[in-house]
Amino acid sequence: MTNIEQLITEVLADRQLLNHPFYQRWEKGELSRSELTSYAEQYRYFETMLPEFLEALLATDLPRTVSMLVADNLRDETASPSHLELFEAFAAHYEAGDVEISPAMSRLVAAYTAVLAAGTTTALAGLLAYEHQGAGIADSKSAGLTARYGATADAVRFWDEHGSIEGDHARWTMEALESLSPRREDVVAGLTTVGQAWWEFLDERELLAA
Numbered sequence: 486m487t488n489i490e491q492l493i494t495e496v497l498a499d500r501q502l503l504n505h506p507f508y509q510r511w512e513k514g515e516l517s518r519s520e521l522t523s524y525a526e527q528y529r530y531f532e533t534m535l536p537e538f539l540e541a542l543l544a545t546d547l548p549r550t551v552s553m554l555v556a557d558n559l560r561d562e563t564a565s566p567s568h569l570e571l572f573e574a575f576a577a578h579y580e581a582g583d584v585e586i587s588p589a590m591s592r593l594v595a596a597y598t599a600v601l602a603a604g605t606t607t608a609l610a611g612l613l614a615y616e617h618q619g620a621g622i623a624d625s626k627s628a629g630l631t632a633r634y635g636a637t638a639d640a641v642r643f644w645d646e647h648g649s650i651e652g653d654h655a656r657w658t659m660e661a662l663e664s665l666s667p668r669r670e671d672v673v674a675g676l677t678t679v680g681q682a683w684w685e686f687l688d689e690r691e692l693l694a695a
Contacts, residue, residue, distance in 0.1 A: 489610075489613075489667075490659075492672050492676065493617055496673055496677055496680065497614065497617075497618075497676060500680040500681065500684045501618065502615075502618055502622055502683055502684070503618070503622060505684065505687040505691075507688075507690045507691050508622070508687065511626065511629050513629075514632075514634065516634075516694075518579065518634075520690065520693075520694055521634070522579040522581050523581075523584075523690075523693065524690060525575060525581035526581040526583075526584045527587050527590045527686070528572070528590075529572065529581065530594060531593060531594065533569060534594050536569070538597050538601060538612070539555055539558055539562065542601060542612075543556060545605060547605060550661065551609075551661040551664060551665065554657040554660055555657075555658075558654050558658070561650055561653075568646070571642055574639045574643065575636075575640050575641070575642075575643045577640075578636060578637060587689060589682075589685050589686040589688070589689035590686055590689075592682055592686075593679075593682040593683060593686050595682075596679050597611060597679065599678055600612075600675045600678050603671070603675070604671065606665055606667040606671040606672065607672075607674050607675040607678075609658055609661055609667075609675065610671065610672040610673075610674070610675025610676050610679075611675035611676070611678055612658050612679075613658045613659060613675070614675065614676045614678075614679035615679060615680075615683055616651060616655040616658055617659075619647060619654065620647070620648055620652045623644045623646075623651055624644075624648040626641075626644045627641045627644035
């Protein structure tokens with residue numbers, strides 16, 4: 486069986502998002518308010534897409550175990566208040582408006598579409614590329630927003646929620662992927678496609694700041 490944990494370590498070794506300069510500046514309190522506003526405006530596109538991605542995955546011919554685990558993930562995303570609703574409190578705090586999708590976010594959304602089209606194994610690996618890092622990222626964002634940017638409890642609730650549940654989501658996705666006895670190349674393809682797209686989105690944030 487493919488060692489998925491080992492592959493994640495190998496493939497994403499230089500794509501650990503908390504090591505990106507943008508998130509490093511976030512942790513240090515160096516982002517401007519306008520940067521946080523722009524980030525929220527673009528991240529909204531991802532948060533809107535994710536339930537749709539999970540629904541599309543569930544609509545394919547999945548083994549029962551995989552279907553149940555993906556459904557659990559979707560249930561967390563859409564249960565009231567939905568994650569998108571919680572996100573909007575963060576976005577409202579930074580007065581995020583409705584703006585056109587940026588080139589890098591457009592490529593990120595397209596990356597999820599691409600792994601979904603490539604099949605269940607690649608789709609799950611793509612999902613895992615971010616989920617495996619999600620809890621740590623969310624905890625870091627929440628701590629930074631509270632300590633260095635004066636964000637309210639309502640504004641950080643979205644990140645607090647993800648800090649507490651993304652570990653479960655990663656575990657469920659890992660379990661679903663392992664149950665398929667996946668081919669190494671399919672897992673690598675999903676991890677690479679989505680991991681690189683997330684990195685390039687943060688690159689875009691840095692270029693805009695410069």
